Amino acid sequence: MNKRLEQQILFILEIDKLKNIVRRTFLLDESRLENTAEHSWHAAVAVLLLSEYAPHTLDILRIVKMMLIHDIVEIDAGDTFLYDDSGNQDKADRERAAADRLFTLLPEDQAAELCLLWDEFEERSTPEAKFARGLDRLLPLMHNYYTKGSTWRKHNVTSDMVRKQNAIIADASPELWEFARTLIQDSVDKKYLLE
Amino acid sequence: MNKRLEQQILFILEIDKLKNIVRRTFLLDESRLENTAEHSWHAAVAVLLLSEYAPHTLDILRIVKMMLIHDIVEIDAGDTFLYDDSGNQDKADRERAAADRLFTLLPEDQAAELCLLWDEFEERSTPEAKFARGLDRLLPLMHNYYTKGSTWRKHNVTSDMVRKQNAIIADASPELWEFARTLIQDSVDKKYLLE
Numbered sequence: 358m359n360k361r362l363e364q365q366i367l368f369i370l371e372i373d374k375l376k377n378i379v380r381r382t383f384l385l386d387e388s389r390l391e392n393t394a395e396h397s398w399h400a401a402v403a404v405l406l407l408s409e410y411a412p413h414t415l416d417i418l419r420i421v422k423m424m425l426i427h428d429i430v431e432i433d434a435g436d437t438f439l440y441d442d443s444g445n446q447d448k449a450d451r452e453r454a455a456a457d458r459l460f461t462l463l464p465e466d467q468a469a470e471l472c473l474l475w476d477e478f479e480e481r482s483t484p485e486a487k488f489a490r491g492l493d494r495l496l497p498l499m500h501n502y503y504t505k506g507s508t509w510r511k512h513n514v515t516s517d518m519v520r521k522q523n524a525i526i527a528d529a530s531p532e533l534w535e536f537a538r539t540l541i542q543d544s545v546d547k548k549y550l551l552e
Numbered sequence: 553m554n555k556r557l558e559q560q561i562l563f564i565l566e567i568d569k570l571k572n573i574v575r576r577t578f579l580l581d582e583s584r585l586e587n588t589a590e591h592s593w594h595a596a597v598a599v600l601l602l603s604e605y606a607p608h609t610l611d612i613l614r615i616v617k618m619m620l621i622h623d624i625v626e627i628d629a630g631d632t633f634l635y636d637d638s639g640n641q642d643k644a645d646r647e648r649a650a651a652d653r654l655f656t657l658l659p660e661d662q663a664a665e666l667c668l669l670w671d672e673f674e675e676r677s678t679p680e681a682k683f684a685r686g687l688d689r690l691l692p693l694m695h696n697y698y699t700k701g702s703t704w705r706k707h708n709v710t711s712d713m714v715r716k717q718n719a720i721i722a723d724a725s726p727e728l729w730e731f732a733r734t735l736i737q738d739s740v741d742k743k744y745l746l747e
Contacts, residue, residue, distance in 0.1 A: 358731060358734070362605075362727070362731065365601050365602060366694070366731075368601065369597070369598050369601065369691075370694070372594070372597065373579060373580040373581075373594065373695075374580075375590075375593075376579055376586065376590045376594075384571055384572070385565060385568040385569075386568075388572065391571065392590065394589075394590035394594065395571045395587065395589035395590045395593065397593050398570075398590065398592045398593035398596070398620065399567070399568065399571075401593070401620055402564070402567065402620050402621065403564050405617060405620065405621075406560050406658070407560060410557075418612060418613040418616070421596075421613070422600060425593065425596055425597050425616075426597065426600075463601070467601060499561070499565070500568075503565060532557070536557065536561075539553070
């Protein structure tokens with residue numbers, strides 16, 4: 358096998374570990390917590406279906422690529438809960454080290470491409486990244502709403518925290534943020550979420 | 553919420569069920585069987601990394617879309633094991649009925665697009681579909697090889713069966729088929745696979 362293909366295969370084998378990274382979000386049937394690999398799939402499909410709500414015409418392949426690789430760093434850095442203030446203090450450093458190790462398993466050109474895509478996503482530096490980041494927030498919000506606040510109730514999350522952390526959905530799409538706001542308000546009304 | 557967005561959200565919620573569809577393939581650490589949602593993610597990332605081995609320049613977004621949606625029908629039809637001859641007899645009918653129910657949850661234009669993509673994948677009617685189908689075979693082959701034939705041994709699969717079912721990888725990429733053939737031969741030599 359040539360060296361290049363060997364590196365690519367090694368990376369593909371390595372990222373199998375993402376299937377064992379457990380998030381705080383419950384599946385909609387509440388049978389178990391979601392893992393990061395299946396979340397990445399779900400979010401990528403959502404991009405395909407909801408991109409029409411972006412305020413501009415976007416490069417869909419670029420968004421899908423970001424969505425597919427954005428959480429691979431969790432193989433080393435673990436999943437950091439959105440509402441965990443102390444975990445989020447060193448999240449950037451932990452994930453940067455993970456990106457350095459994981460993406461450089463690949464041939465140099467592909468490592469560089471994935472690193473750049475991951476930076477773009479993290480920094481929300483383009484309309485594509487803003488859309489990806491918004492959908493990455495919208496999905497767990499939906500899971501919480503449709504499981505009557507399962508994760509929020511477990512971790513004493515309040516509506517202020519949810520509004521603050523999800524406000525970036527507005528940069529993805531005003532229409533999707535309007536939808537998200539309706540879910541948040543209805544969650545308060547129905548006592549899924551503390552006011 | 554407008555009707556169109558409502559249909560899209562309903563579909564996104566419905567496909568959460570794919571995370572509970574269990575395949576015959578083991579994770580590389582053999583801790584459990586893989587589910588179809590995380591397999592779809594893994595295969596989509598593999599497309600991004602290996603498309604350079606396709607014999608022609610392909611529409612990558614089209615392949616990734618196919619990969620992300622190709623197994624959604626398993627929500628209704630279940631996962632049919634590649635080497636289960638009786639299960640494969642009515643697979644097409646079961647999956648067609650599933651596609652009719654699931655994709656038509658979406659607005660008409662998106663339902664039509666996903667149905668066409670799914671047909672294209674099933675029929676291997678384009679170079680994009682041939683590439684997607686090839687990688688969809690290559691990944692479980694890799695999982696089997698790197699877990700010393702875990703699924704093959706459990707189900708008494710022979711090397712003839714593996715060679716026959718995986719030969720379509722050659723239509724995705726001669727180079728990747730060469731890699732796959734090496735894994736198969738080495739599996740026989742190492743007794744992971746019955747000759």
